[in-house]
Amino acid sequence: MNRIHPFDHLILILGTLFMCVPVLVAIITSTHSAVDIHMNGLSLIPGSHGAETYEAVLTRKGGFTGQVTGITMLMNSLILGLGFAVGKIVLSMAAAYALVYFRFRFATFLFWIIFTTLLLPLEVRIMPSYQVMSSLGLLNSYTGLIVPLLASATGTFYFRQFFKSVPDELLEAARIDGAGPWKFLWDVLIPLSKTMMAAIFIIMFVYGWNQYLWPMLMTTEERFFTLMRGIKQILQVWIGSQIPDYNEAFALAVLALLPPVIVVVVFQRWFIRGLTESDK
Amino acid sequence: MSDLTHPVTSPAARPGRIRRWFTRPATAPSPAPSPAPAKRVQFDAPLLPWIFLAPQLVVIFVFFYWPSVQAVTSSFYIEDPFGFGATFVGIDNYRDALGSREYQRIAGFTALFTVLVTAFSLGLGLLFAVKADKVIRGRSAYRTALIAVYAIAPPVAGLMGMMLFDQHIGPFVTLAGWFGYEMKVGINYWDTASAMILISVWKQVPYNFIFFLSGLQGIPASVREAAVIDCRGGFTRFRTAILPLLAPTAFFLLIINITYALFDTFAVIDVMVKDKPANNPLTLVYKVYNDGFRGNDIGGSAAQSVILMVIVLVLTLIQFRWLERRVHYG
Numbered sequence: 001m002n003r004i005h006p007f008d009h010l011i012l013i014l015g016t017l018f019m020c021v022p023v024l025v026a027i028i029t030s031t032h033s034a035v036d037i038h039m040n041g042l043s044l045i046p047g048s049h050g051a052e053t054y055e056a057v058l059t060r061k062g063g064f065t066g067q068v069t070g071i072t073m074l075m076n077s078l079i080l081g082l083g084f085a086v087g088k089i090v091l092s093m094a095a096a097y098a099l100v101y102f103r104f105r106f107a108t109f110l111f112w113i114i115f116t117t118l119l120l121p122l123e124v125r126i127m128p129s130y131q132v133m134s135s136l137g138l139l140n141s142y143t144g145l146i147v148p149l150l151a152s153a154t155g156t157f158y159f160r161q162f163f164k165s166v167p168d169e170l171l172e173a174a175r176i177d178g179a180g181p182w183k184f185l186w187d188v189l190i191p192l193s194k195t196m197m198a199a200i201f202i203i204m205f206v207y208g209w210n211q212y213l214w215p216m217l218m219t220t221e222e223r224f225f226t227l228m229r230g231i232k233q234i235l236q237v238w239i240g241s242q243i244p245d246y247n248e249a250f251a252l253a254v255l256a257l258l259p260p261v262i263v264v265v266v267f268q269r270w271f272i273r274g275l276t277e278s279d280k
Numbered sequence: 281m282s283d284l285t286h287p288v289t290s291p292a293a294r295p296g297r298i299r300r301w302f303t304r305p306a307t308a309p310s311p312a313p314s315p316a317p318a319k320r321v322q323f324d325a326p327l328l329p330w331i332f333l334a335p336q337l338v339v340i341f342v343f344f345y346w347p348s349v350q351a352v353t354s355s356f357y358i359e360d361p362f363g364f365g366a367t368f369v370g371i372d373n374y375r376d377a378l379g380s381r382e383y384q385r386i387a388g389f390t391a392l393f394t395v396l397v398t399a400f401s402l403g404l405g406l407l408f409a410v411k412a413d414k415v416i417r418g419r420s421a422y423r424t425a426l427i428a429v430y431a432i433a434p435p436v437a438g439l440m441g442m443m444l445f446d447q448h449i450g451p452f453v454t455l456a457g458w459f460g461y462e463m464k465v466g467i468n469y470w471d472t473a474s475a476m477i478l479i480s481v482w483k484q485v486p487y488n489f490i491f492f493l494s495g496l497q498g499i500p501a502s503v504r505e506a507a508v509i510d511c512r513g514g515f516t517r518f519r520t521a522i523l524p525l526l527a528p529t530a531f532f533l534l535i536i537n538i539t540y541a542l543f544d545t546f547a548v549i550d551v552m553v554k555d556k557p558a559n560n561p562l563t564l565v566y567k568v569y570n571d572g573f574r575g576n577d578i579g580g581s582a583a584q585s586v587i588l589m590v591i592v593l594v595l596t597l598i599q600f601r602w603l604e605r606r607v608h609y610g
Contacts, residue, residue, distance in 0.1 A: 008411045009418075015408045016425040019485065022440050023429065029443075041449040091336045098332035103322040110333060117344050119596050123543040123565050124588040127572040127581050128350035129343065136342075151343035156336065164319075171321050181323045210433030212547040217573070228435050228547070235439065235554055246449065253439050260431035265424055272427075276494040 023257065030054075030250035037246040049247065057251045068222040070230070074255060077209050077226040081260075083146040084208030085201045092155030093193070097185060099156075100163040101171065117153045122214060130217050140221045149214060155200060158274075162196050163189070199274025202267050206260040227256040351589070355582035366579075373583035383567070383584075390563040393477060394541040400481045402530070402537055405488025410518065412489070413496040423493070430486035434544060438551030441479035445471075466552070466560070473561040476552055480545045487540075488533055495529035496522070535599040539592065564588060 029042050031050030037043070058070035098104075099111055122129065129148060138144030166189070174184045212228045219225055225233070234249050264271050355373050357366035377383050412422050429437075445452050445465040452475075456463040465475045499522065507521035546565050553560040557570055565588065572581030 005414075008415050011407065011411050012415065012418075012422045015404070015411075016422060019429050019482070020425050022444060022482070023432070026440050026443070037449055041454070042443065042451055091339065094332040095336035098329035100319060101323055102329035102332075103324055104326060104329045107329070110337070114336065114340060117340055119593055120344075120348065120589055121539065121543050121592065123546060124568070124585050124592060125344075125347045125351050126569060127578065127585060128347035128354065130573075131350065132343065132347050147339060148343040151339045153340075168320050171319065175321065181325060181328055206431050210431075210436075212433060212435045212550075213569070228433055231435050231439050232551065235442070235551060246443070249439060250443065253436050256436045257432045260433070261428050264431040265428050268424065268427065272490055272494065275490060 081209035085204035096159035397541040401484035409492030434547035438548040
């Protein structure tokens with residue numbers, strides 16, 4: 001229908017360069033030594049110091065307490081990403097199930113209670129949230145890191161939309177066969193939701209892994225630092241140093257960006273479907 | 281059919297109902313949630329739904345409603361910095377915030393920042409989506425390349441931006457030098473602002489690209505063919521036939537992008553100003569954080585939070601009510 005114009009390709013190639021070159025530069029430059037980067041700037045030709053830089057970033061004990069390594073931060077980011085994704089799926093699937101498949105008092109009221117949370121992002125109530133956490137004694141704990149982020153209805157909204165699209169006949173048939181609510185959930189609804197669960201898992205994992213402000217406030221103890229917190233750290237150390245550790249900063253950035261990028265690229269199909277169907 | 285197409289609301293799947301589809305956006309972005317019972321048949325169990333809802337409700341009450349109420353309450357008090365109680369001051373915190381020159385300056389920059397980030401990231405997202413929708417060769421490669429950056433966290437984007445605009449090693453600084461301009465990101469206000477805007481746009485383009493492409497692929501082939509017959513010129517055809525069909529997606533993205541520019545860019549800004557807010561461009565959400573956690577001005581910070589809450593609330597209500605009604609499809 002449309003004639004292919006080289007101009008279209010030109011724009012797309014420029015767009016691809018615009019989006020991808022910074023990432024490539026970060027990856028490639030991280031394989032040079034700090035002095036080399038300081039002298040010659042960023043690079044698009046791989047250097048020979050990659051192994052030692054990454055080894056240093058991953059295993060050297062750093063920070064004020066001398067306790068935190070890159071591996072610790074990687075593990076914490078992973079715990080945050082996975083914990084958040086799993087928690088979100090469990091909580092919101094259960095809530096959506098109750099809202100869609102049960103007739104009970106106050107259902108409408110509870111619906112509004114839950115969906116009001118869509119209105120206000122965490123950033124605007126960050127200060128009081130911090131105070132609540134500290135009065136609950138949850139600072140510096142994985143619970144404090146993960147659970148408050150779950151206080152939003154994004155997942156519930158998403159699963160509710162999906163459950164509504166499941167044909168009513170399935171429930172009717174299940175009830176004729178004598179299936180109760182638990183059996184229907186386990187044997188019918190969960191198997192049906194597998195693709196949707198995968199999609200939301202990817203979105204939520206990326207969201208959790210990429211959290212910055214909340215982990216920064218919640219964790220003052222270095223053993224709970226995530227990679228995002230480490231990035232702030234490495235930049236603070238820079239101020240006043242002669243030759244900044246460019247290579248290590250790049251290596252840290254690469255460690256922080258590769259897992260979610262790989263997840264999104266590999267599971268593109270599910271990820272896009274989840275995103276465009278659930279939209280926030 | 282491409283995997284980007286919405287399987288349920290895809291109009292192509294229901295060719296006989298195009299007319300009806302025109303009243304709904306292609307990717308069905310956020311229809312206002314309606315509490316009407318979803319199913320004809322439902323379980324009648326008085327206790328069980330509460331068990332299913334309990335975890336979500338507990339989390340929401342403890343970590344959403346309690347802090348939100350606290351924010352509103354403490355915005356009417358001045359808290360003693362040494363923890364000896366609080367004094368009720370009415371709307372003084374609001375008056376102080378809105379009346380201060382600094383707040384107005386930051387609000388002004390936030391507005392400019394939001395407009396530019398939203399405009400550029402929507403524009404580029406749309407441009408790439410239109411082109412990616414057209415080409416056949418290399419389509420999935422382009423798509424992957426344009427989507428990948430979605431997964432990069434704002435602080436990582438900020439860090440990479442810092443490198444690209446670094447005084448010693450930054451290629452953008454060198455580039456500006458060729459034109460005889462000495463770029464000083466972190467020192468010169470507008471240099472820093474430009475870098476922040478560029479990084480924030482870069483980070484947001486993939487999101488818009490995904491939604492625009494998905495929206496484009498939801499436009500039925502019959503409509504496209506009709507448009508080709510009616511309009512010879514490619515641009516006119518796009519403006520008069522395709523763009524109106526993308527309007528719902530665009531309006532949905534508009535709100536999302538404004539919210540992104542207001543809040544999600546916090547990390548980009550925090551990484552770039554490196555704890556030295558003094559002479560740097562800041563946004564309102566950064567000031568909330570800075571006044572609350574650094575300045576220990578809990579009442580003032582809470583008042584600013586509430587102002588932001590009102591802005592978000594208004595935006596969301598516009599999204600739910602107004603835009604859905606005002607978008608016409610001729």
